[in-house]
Amino acid sequence: MALDQENGDYLGSYQRFFEDFITNLNPLDQLPIKISGYDCTEGEIVGEIIDMTLQYLNQKFCPPSLQAHMVRLVIEEIKAMCRKQPEDCGLKPHENTYGPLKLMQAVTSKVNEICFRYLDNSRLALLPPPPSTPLPLATCYAIKNIRRKMEDRSVVLHDLNTMFSIKDDSLVNYYAVFDGHGGQDAAVYCAAHLHQYLVESIHYPTNPVLALRDAFQTTDARFIEKELNSGSTAVVALLVNKTLYIAWAGDSQAALVKNGSYRQLVNPHKPERVVSIYLL
Template sequence: MANKDDYLTYYREFFENFAQTVNPNDQLPVRLAGYKLLGTEVVGGIIDWTTQYLSQKKCPPHLFAPLIKIVIEEMRKACKKHPPICGFSPDDNAYEPLKLMQSVMAKTNEVCLRYLDNSMLCSLPSPNDSPVFYPTSTCAFKNCKRKMEDRHVVIHDLNTMLNIQEASPSSYYAVFDGHAGVDAAAYSAAHLHQFLAESHLFTNNPKQALYEAFCKTDAHFTDKCKVEHLSSGTTAVVALLRPKEKTLYVAWTGDSQALLASQGKLMQLVNPHKPNRPDEKDRIERNGGCVLLFGTWRVNGQLAVSRAIGWY
């Protein structure tokens, strides 16, 4: 993709293949969480579902952010203009996930099929215009669990996706190690970056914005657990990269790890939250809990991590 014609050919091949393989009658084209979405959570759901869907369709990496941005903008208008069609229930003051997801998938199909028109295709940004993009590899193993309870998120251009013009270009990477169910990891994977980017601190104080996004994710999910009778938790490790500032921010809860590798050397970026850490043990006991040894150190004899997002 060295010149304009190369990348437009690449884009055109994707959209032509998309048109040939799209199935508008598929009722469940992506993995769906079981909880209802409040109005403040819709954007996170849109990003989650469109990312899954475009990944299945082998979308060029540089197109994710601009396409999802358009889907978000048009779904916001659709939810405002025709809320029942998008799954909104006045009784719950929330969106039914299946109906909302199907509306999002229909909108994604509509948006992608527009670019079969060459004049529309030429309006898409060149890969050279992308402010941040780094080659990324991901891999996940379920092991012996009945369901995959873990999630990961890769967003190369968070600013474009969420139409943030004031902040320095940002890439976002996250891993969520779910336990006792998938809901906490699925919720965090869909909404933590949304809450981060929506924070008024995101532009000038990303460190505090990350802290508040973790707290907001935990608070909203635990509230949802009480209303919808859910019960699960997840560790989290998040990296926010701002290359123009030459700064990498890392935030975490629980014992998931992050390492920085450079010239054959490794640097551990995370100090895991485990019950056997003296400061964690003191904090737990001050709050009325206890740390007991049952093969490994556990909070109240149960949890092997001392912090997590979720409800137990």
């Protein structure tokens, strides 16, 4: 993902995105994005909506400064649709869960509808300006190697508070890497839901350290409930204004590089790791 360099003419940048999106839309594509292999509960639906929306928008190079607003709209409108027409969103009444294929179709249709809506210049002019602090430049790259499927996932979420309608003036950006083991389900689940459980923690946004701890524990517990056979490491960077928080599980790495020097930011969970034990 590239930094949106057109903050001075952000409406022009947004207009070009919407026009290109609609021009290149393929209404016959029944599976435009990847979907999970599991049904989701009502409590998991927000994370799934975000993951599906961003997959779809990023294919079309949505400006980073527009992503949070677009995701927020899709969340609000799909949740309203789930209340009024739940089966159109994939609800399986007997299981009380949502099937991923039908939910994906509802989400991508909603994104299409919103993009059509903003072709109207009067609506376009109402879009909020980018954050006053420029968004960081972020890129992602992954190599599958010899495995049959890519088991790893990465996540970049700009302006988390806008995305989740959090009333807080801080600019919060979220980055995560999940190294899947024994399959992709755990990494897929973490990529869709760890940030959701972070924001839903009672400690967010006032105490990011405790909120991150809550998010890791909740993600682990909810994934175990699904009885799927795979695992994942996790490393998360949460940038709150100019303060960087790092949280991890397993041996994935994070480093801070500046002027040719670097600092390791994690102490990987390896078998030989020295652990201090305190008796209370």
